Amino acid sequence: xxxxxxxxxxxxxxxxxxxxxxxxxxxxxxxxxxxxxxxxxxxxxxxxxxxxxxxxxxxxxxxxxxxxxxxxxxxxxxxxxxxxxxxxxxxxxxxxxxxxxxxxxxxxxxxxxxxxxxxxxxxxxxxxxxxxxxxxxxxxxxxxxxxxxxxxxxxxxxxxxxxxxxxxxxxxxxxxxxxxxxxxxxxxxxxxxxxxxxxxxxxxxxxxxxxxxxxxxxxxxxxxxxxxxxxxxxxxxxxxxxxxxxxxxxxxxxxxxxxxxxxxxxxxxxxxxxxxxxxxxxxxxxxxxxxxxxxxxxxxxxxxxxxxx
Numbered sequence: 001x002x003x004x005x006x007x008x009x010x011x012x013x014x015x016x017x018x019x020x021x022x023x024x025x026x027x028x029x030x031x032x033x034x035x036x037x038x039x040x041x042x043x044x045x046x047x048x049x050x051x052x053x054x055x056x057x058x059x060x061x062x063x064x065x066x067x068x069x070x071x072x073x074x075x076x077x078x079x080x081x082x083x084x085x086x087x088x089x090x091x092x093x094x095x096x097x098x099x100x101x102x103x104x105x106x107x108x109x110x111x112x113x114x115x116x117x118x119x120x121x122x123x124x125x126x127x128x129x130x131x132x133x134x135x136x137x138x139x140x141x142x143x144x145x146x147x148x149x150x151x152x153x154x155x156x157x158x159x160x161x162x163x164x165x166x167x168x169x170x171x172x173x174x175x176x177x178x179x180x181x182x183x184x185x186x187x188x189x190x191x192x193x194x195x196x197x198x199x200x201x202x203x204x205x206x207x208x209x210x211x212x213x214x215x216x217x218x219x220x221x222x223x224x225x226x227x228x229x230x231x232x233x234x235x236x237x238x239x240x241x242x243x244x245x246x247x248x249x250x251x252x253x254x255x256x257x258x259x260x261x262x263x264x265x266x267x268x269x270x271x272x273x274x275x276x277x278x279x280x281x282x283x284x285x286x287x288x289x290x291x292x293x294x295x296x297x298x299x300x301x302x303x304x305x306x307x308x309x
Contacts, residue, residue: 024282031281032065034205035167037263039195040118041073042212044271054210055121057277058172062128066281067167070122070129070174071198073191074114078106094250098150098188106188107133110176118174129172134179134194135186137162142179142187153179153187155194158201192254200261207263208280210271211251215289218243228286232256232294255291266291 038058044050061068075096082089082105090097098106115131122129134140139162142153166173177194180186192209199207216238218225230238235252238244244252255266269276269288279287 023284024278027282028064031205033067035067035069035199035202036061036281037069037071037195037199037202037204037207038277039071039073039191039207039209040271041075041191042210042271044210044276045072045074045114046076047272050271050274051117051121053274054271054277055118055124057275058122059125059128060278061281062170062172068172069163069167069198069202069204070118070172071177071191071195072110072114072118072174073177074106074110077114078102078109081105081109092148095145095149095152095190096188097148098152100151103151103186103188107178107186110178110188115174115176122172122174128170129174130166131174131176132162133176134189139163139175140177140179140189140194140197141181142189143181144187151185151187153189155179155189155197156181158197160198160201163198163202192250193257196254196258196261196263196266199258199263199266204263206265206267206281207255207258208267208269208277209251209254210269210276212270212272213248213251213268214270215268215287216244216248216252220248227289229290229292231292232259235291252291259291259293264292 040054044054058068058070078096079089082102085105087101096102111131111133115133119129119131132139134142138159140155141157143156145152145154163173175194175198177189177191178186179189195207195209214223214226216227216230217223218227235244235256239249239252251268255268258266267280267288267290269280273279273287276287
């Protein structure tokens with residue numbers, strides 16, 4: 001009798017799917033009702049296929065009882081629009097100098113284009129997402145970082161009331177990172193900073209940063225050296241001894257600041273991996289790097305890197 005490989009594959013596929021669901025169950029139960037803030041950026045935002053899987057993941061999180069809040073950047077999209085308009089971009093210490101015209105473009109792109117695209121992708125699966133900016137409902141009060149950068153802002157305070165009301169209605173807030181001062185002057189604010197501040201104000205269980213790196217690596221040239229979990233103290237020590245260097249420093253610093261502001265843990269994930277949110281939150285091994293408070297020691301090898309908040 002000729003062996004039917006397709007029949008064998010069909011036989012194993014349900015078992016694999018069932019195993020995945022069983023593995024996810026305790027994490028779904030643990031995180032039900034928990035607020036999870038996700039910073040969406042990098043290639044995951046630019047690649048249409050990854051944007052679609054991201055939207056699917058967000059809807060699934062909401063469907064199993066979590067309360068996701070999406071915070072998005074849009075630097076590449078802002079740069080592209082400025083180039084189309086023939087406006088040159090100047091950077092100081094890696095930050096875009098933002099004059100009044102550039103600010104108008106940033107608001108238009110972040111609120112009117114990028115935010116709407118994310119809302120639309122989520123709402124394909126149902127009327128779940130609501131777009132807003134930090135200017136709405138007094139969400140983010142900001143002030144100028146310095147005169148050289150123009151309308152680049154630092155966060156003075158976060159009033160999460162509008163997000164809390166949306167979450168109470170089982171909606172998914174999608175936040176564009178524009179804040180304003182008491183006089184109504186708008187400022188463009190770094191998305192990593194906004195995600196951490198909102199997570200702290202909401203007492204979020206987790207804040208997750210989707211980036212273009214797999215996480216914190218002991219050796220940047222070797223993906224197998226991924227560090228699954230570190231405390232704030234351990235992360236600061238790795239910065240001090242040079243293990244964390246270059247462009248990884250601001251990424252880890254954002255995670256540290258998010259935890260210091262009140263998030264229970266921060267996670268750095270590779271947004272180029274399809275369904276990376278589900279792999280980190282609902283599997284025993286996780287997939288990225290988790291940063292916890294200074295008192296948290298590294299877990300025994302048998303413990304999950306995602307199983308604590």
